Amino acid sequence: MLNTYTFPEFDYIRSADQDAAQPVKHPVVVIGAGPMGLAAAIDLAIHDIPVVVLDDNNTVSVGSRAVCYAKRFLDISDRLGVGQRCVDKGVTWNVGKVFFESEQIYSFNMLPEEHHRRPGFINLQQYYLEEYYVDRVNELEKADLRWKNKVTGVEQNGDEVTLTVETPEGEYTLKADYIIACDGAGSKTRAACGLESKGQIFQDRFLIADVVMDPKKFPPERWFWFNPPFHEGQSTLLHRQADNVWRIDFDLGWDADPEEEKKPENIIPRVKAFLGEDVEFELEWASVYTFTCRRMDDFRHGRIFFAGDAAHQVSPFGARGANSGIEDIDNLTWKLQAVMNGQADDSLLDTYSEERAFAADENILNSTRSTDFITPKNGANRAFRDAVLWLAKDYTFARPLVNSGRLSVPPFLTESSLNTEDDGSFNCKVVVGAPCTDGPVKRNGEEGFLLGALGNVFNGMLFVDSRNDLTAEAVAQLGELAQQDVPVKSYIVASHDMDIALPEGVELLIDSVGVVKERLDAKGGTFYLMRPDQLVTARMRSFDKAAVVAAQNKALAK
Known part of the structure; x- marks a missing residue:
């Protein structure tokens, strides 16, 4: 039990599948109702793919666990209908500060640009996040969430997967076209398939202490100490969460006894040494953890797909676990939808592992480097680290060398086989293979943001400086793209309103502030094509319908 949160208990409900004469077959079954499994269910259900979730x-989840969610996570959650609720409850932050011993050496901003709908990060306990996602799943007719349904057997052939499920009322069997395994780091699905995750186990122990205290004590920022006077020779991280709960992470070293360190009589003196004897607080929750950086060789096993911690693990430094996991789901679900709707061949599903394994390797690399910097394993490495920290106080060149946890940013899939090379020269941060940027736009007279307008379909944006950039032929061709078997929802992006008749499937967006055009280096006539997960898959300086169709086909692995 927690002082600030009451854990819900969801009812086990007998399903019709348990009374069927023969095993019932479902299009998709998701194993695990954590954040990733729930996100997969929502995404499939809102696109009319029936899905069963077994947990x-x-x-x-008990305990705060994942707490730090990046802008990309929030952008995806917005499309799933959960983002605003998370932001309303969570603690918004953009600023981080780094301390060495008793001095602040520098600060950084995770979202230095203005005019984004979402902040760089929010902090929110995982149990709130899961509760909101559960509520969203329960709103959707196509999603069937089954509690107290434990998968005890997994078998697949070329056409289907068969699951054995244990419930309080006995076992039953069901079948599925596809399985998404989101059952965590100790994935029993992975073990049932005879697969493993390989990597490095770090010989470090860390204490999480969630405490409730006056919010005026610290601002809503990320503060990280190297070798602080209150925890000499180690490191400490501080985050504020919802309900005036603060997470404090203490590096303990490998020799620490986990059971002893979790005892309140040992935690409270550590927290008092940090906060000061005069600061009142209540201990909310505590845990001692070690961690591993590892991943599976292939995130696809026939008709079974692994996502989140079931596929890859990283250390908590940098908040790369949940943030990377939801990107897995965002990548996988649109591809499943395309294949199941007959819009793409099975080969498209192979690119899930291709793209997300690359992302996992990037996360593991950054996570490993962070851990090595935070907890140096020998005297020479510690001397180097401390020298870098002293230099960083006064010299900006040293600050990129400081690694208190490289915070999660979405990977740029620039080498993906689904990309089309640029047609023309571009000079901007958003490249092919990167998530599209955001910015204020006006749509049908209402103020909003670009990513909210785009949604989860193939999208095209034709930028125009004036009416002269827009021919009747181009408008007609945009309309034709919108009526294809795999539609491209197209937008004409201009700085001001235009009196023009547009065909069905084509809309006008007003980039009144001009930041969308600026951030995409979009001169008049420029066209951007985005995948359903809002990654840029092609761009060209002059709109050409045939080139757009070819780029879309490549993005569908055709």
Whole structure:
């Protein structure tokens, strides 16, 4: 039990599948009702793909666990209908500060640009996140969330997967065209398939202490100390969460006894040494953890796909676990939809592992480097680290060398086989293979943001400086793209309103502030094509319908 949160208990409900004479077959079954499994269910259900979610528990995650969610996570959550609720409850932050011993050496801003709908990060306990996602799943007719349904057997042939499921009322069997395994780091699905995750186990122990205290004590920022006077020779991280709960991470070293360190009589003196004897607080929750950086060789196993911690793990430094996991789901679900709707061949599904394994390797590399910097393993490495920290106080060149956890940013899939090379020269941060930027736009007279307008379909944006950039032929061809078997929802992006008749499937967006055009280096006539996960898959300086169709076909692995 927590002082600030009451854990819900969800009812086990007998399903019709348990009474069927023969095993019932479903299009998709998701194993695990954590954040990734719930996100997969929502994404499939809102796109009319029936989905069953099986979970062996009947509540949300105990303890705060993942707390730090990046802008990309929030952008995806917005499309799933959960983002605003998370932002409303969470603690918004953009600024981080780094301390060495008793001095602040520098600060950084995770979202230095203005005019984004979402902040660089929010902090929110995982149990809230899961509760909101559960509520969203329960709103959707195509999603069937089954509690106390434990998967005990997994078998597949070329056409389907068969699951054995244990419930409080006995076992039953069901079948699926596809399985998404989101059952965590100790994935029993992975083990049932005879697969493993390989990597490095770090010989470090860390204490999480969640405490409730006056919010005026610290601002809503990320503060990280190297070798602080209150925890000499180690490191400490501080984050504020919802309900005036603060997470404090203490590096303990490998020799620490986990059971002893979790005892309140040992935690409270550490927290008092940090906060000061006069600061009042209540201990909310505590845990001692070690961690591993590892991944599976292939995130696809026939008709079974692994996502989140089931596919890859990283250390908590940099908040790369949940943020990377939801990107897995965002990548996989649109591809599943395309294949199941007959819009793409099975080969498209192979690119899920291709793209997300690359992202996992990038996260593991950054996570490993962070851990090595935070907890140096020998005297020479510690001397180097401390020298870098002293230099960083006064010299900006040293600051990129400081690694208190490279915070999660979405990977740029620039080498993906689904990309089309640029047609023309571009000079901007957003490249092919990168998520599209955001910015204020007006749509149908209402103020909003670009990413909210785009949604989860193939999208095209034709930028125009004036009416002269827009021919009747181009408008007609945009309309034709919108009526294809795999539609491209197209937008004409201008700085001001235009009195022009547009065909069905084509809309006008007003980039009134001009930041969308600026951030995409979009001169008049420029065209951008985005995948359903809002990654840029092609761009060209002059709109050409045939080139757009070819780029879309490549993005569908045709």
